[in-house]
Each structure stands twice: as structure tokens, then as C-alpha cells.
Amino acid sequence: MPINMQATNPTTSPLESSENVAHSPLERSSMTSLDQKLAMAKRCSREGVIAGAKAAVTAGIATAIPTLASVRMLPWARTHLNHTAQALIISTVAGAAYFIVADKTVLATARKNSFDKLQL
Numbered sequence: 274m275p276i277n278m279q280a281t282n283p284t285t286s287p288l289e290s291s292e293n294v295a296h297s298p299l300e301r302s303s304m305t306s307l308d309q310k311l312a313m314a315k316r317c318s319r320e321g322v323i324a325g326a327k328a329a330v331t332a333g334i335a336t337a338i339p340t341l342a343s344v345r346m347l348p349w350a351r352t353h354l355n356h357t358a359q360a361l362i363i364s365t366v367a368g369a370a371y372f373i374v375a376d377k378t379v380l381a382t383a384r385k386n387s388f389d390k391l392q393l
Contacts, residue, residue, distance in 0.1 A: 317382040325375030332370035336363045 340362050343350045354362075 328374035
């Protein structure tokens with residue numbers, strides 16, 4: 274039995290060739306919908322990053338002031354909290370504030386956008 278050896282282009286697979294692509298209006302609208310969803314996801318994540326950064330700065334300042342003041346005034350803190358411990362306290366609070374606020378903002382924005390889409 275002879276084997277059918279057809280010359281094919283190695284750079285394109287049979288699924289990618291132009292004869293297998295369906296050009297239907299439904300497919301075009303789904304691509305537009307996908308682009309809109311991606312744009313909305315980028316906007317949601319950007320809003321979350323901005324809100325998280327603002328919260329991290331605020332929490333860092335709100336933590337740094339009492340931490341540094343306590344190291345200067347309290348004998349126990351002066352002996353037990355070196356510079357590394359102080360930085361760890363401040364950065365932990367700032368990091369936690371960033372992730373909590375960013376997560377809540379992304380979820381709230383996504384929820385708001387999904388309700389707006391339902392009302393259309």
C-alpha cells in the first residue's frame with residue numbers, strides 16, 4: 274500500500290489554514306466581546322493597583338510614626354526592635370494593606386461592571 278505523501282507547509286498546521294476558518298458574524302462579535310472583556314479587565318486591575326498603592330502609602334505612614342516613636346521612647350522597644358524589625362513591621366502592614374485593598378477594589382469593580390451589563 275503506498276503512503277500518501279502530500280507536501281504541506283511546515284509553518285502552518287491544518288487548523289490554521291485559511292480554508293478551515295469560518296467567517297461568520299457570530300465569530301466576529303465574539304472577538305469584539307473578547308476585546309471588550311480584556312479592556313475591562315485591564316481597567317479593573319489598574320484601578321485595583323492604584324487603590325492598593327494609595328492604601329499602602331497611607332498604612333506605611335500610619336505604622337511608621339508610632340513604630341519609630343516607640344523605639345525612641347520605650348526602653349523595651351529600644352532594646353528589642355532593631356532597624357530590621359522596624360522595617361519589617363512597617364513593610365508588613367503596607368504590603369497587607371496593598372493586597373487587601375487591591376483585591377477588594379478589583380472585585381467591587383468587576384461586580385459593578387457585571388451588574389451594569391445585566392441592566393443593558
